[in-house]
Amino acid sequence: MGDPKSVPEAARQIFGDALPVAERYAEFLADAGVVRGLIGPREADRLWERHLINCAVLAEAVPRDAAVIDIGSGAGLPGLVLAIVRPDLSITLLEPLLRRTTFLTEAVELLGLDNVEVRRARAEEVARDYQADVVTARAVAPLDRLIGWALPLLRPGGELLALKGERAAQELTEAGPVLKRFGVRTAELHRLGQGKVEPPTTIVRVVAERVPRRAKGSRKRSS
Numbered sequence: 001m002g003d004p005k006s007v008p009e010a011a012r013q014i015f016g017d018a019l020p021v022a023e024r025y026a027e028f029l030a031d032a033g034v035v036r037g038l039i040g041p042r043e044a045d046r047l048w049e050r051h052l053i054n055c056a057v058l059a060e061a062v063p064r065d066a067a068v069i070d071i072g073s074g075a076g077l078p079g080l081v082l083a084i085v086r087p088d089l090s091i092t093l094l095e096p097l098l099r100r101t102t103f104l105t106e107a108v109e110l111l112g113l114d115n116v117e118v119r120r121a122r123a124e125e126v127a128r129d130y131q132a133d134v135v136t137a138r139a140v141a142p143l144d145r146l147i148g149w150a151l152p153l154l155r156p157g158g159e160l161l162a163l164k165g166e167r168a169a170q171e172l173t174e175a176g177p178v179l180k181r182f183g184v185r186t187a188e189l190h191r192l193g194q195g196k197v198e199p200p201t202t203i204v205r206v207v208a209e210r211v212p213r214r215a216k217g218s219r220k221r222s223s
């Protein structure tokens with residue numbers, strides 16, 4: 001197992017004063033996270049670059065004081081990392097699996113974070129409960145399905161920030177019909193953390209329409 005204490009210089013820069021909290025989280029991931037099967041044993045050797053820094057640079061794209069929902073947090077990526085690096089944010093970690101929400105709740109307590117709520121639910125079940133400024137997600141679903149889950153959780157003008165890999169551009173093209181169905185006009189690729197993390201983190205940013213409008217064919221909410 002890798003030593004989560006060998007902290008790269010980039011992490012020192014990105015986490016700043018929050019670095020000790022990030023180190024505690026890295027230790028918890030490398031220990032309980034691996035033992036309980038939330039992350040693979042090989043990930044323990046590359047926690048900082050592939051996970052913590054990869055997620056922390058997302059903070060560059062999140063507006064101040066935003067209410068954020070992280071869909072499918074798993075072991076807390078990227079939501080818990082965002083909460084560590086950006087205490088101004090209010091973050092809801094949405095995760096359906098009990099084993100994972102238990103881990104997340106323990107992590108929040110261990111790290112002493114007061115800007116995080118853990119909720120056990122599927123994204124598509126809780127759309128009525130939120131008007132978030134930002135929805136984040138990493139490795140949860142193909143972009144077209146993710147858009148269908150995320151946009152109903154956002155306020156008008158809110159943003160989905162989806163961390164994506166090499167297929168980001170292709171997924172964006174494939175999401176054309178669902179973007180059209182939701183009347184989305186802004187859906188674009190960005191690279192974050194240039195010069196800090198190699199490769200930079202690729203995100204797809206999708207902005208919900210400023211005027212509330214329903215996807216064609218979606219059910220009307222009863223008030």
Ligand SMILES: C[S@@+](CC[C@H](N)C(=O)[O-])C[C@H]1O[C@@H](n2cnc3c(N)ncnc32)[C@H](O)[C@@H]1O
Pocket residue numbers: 071072073074075076077078094095096097100121122123124137138139140
């Ligand atoms: C491959 S894991 C990724 C976890 C984490 N985001 C990461 O990058 O390490 C996918 C996660 O999405 C969750 N998930 C799957 N379907 C979901 C849904 N409909 N709503 C919310 N979470 C979901 C799973 O339980 C799982 O924790």
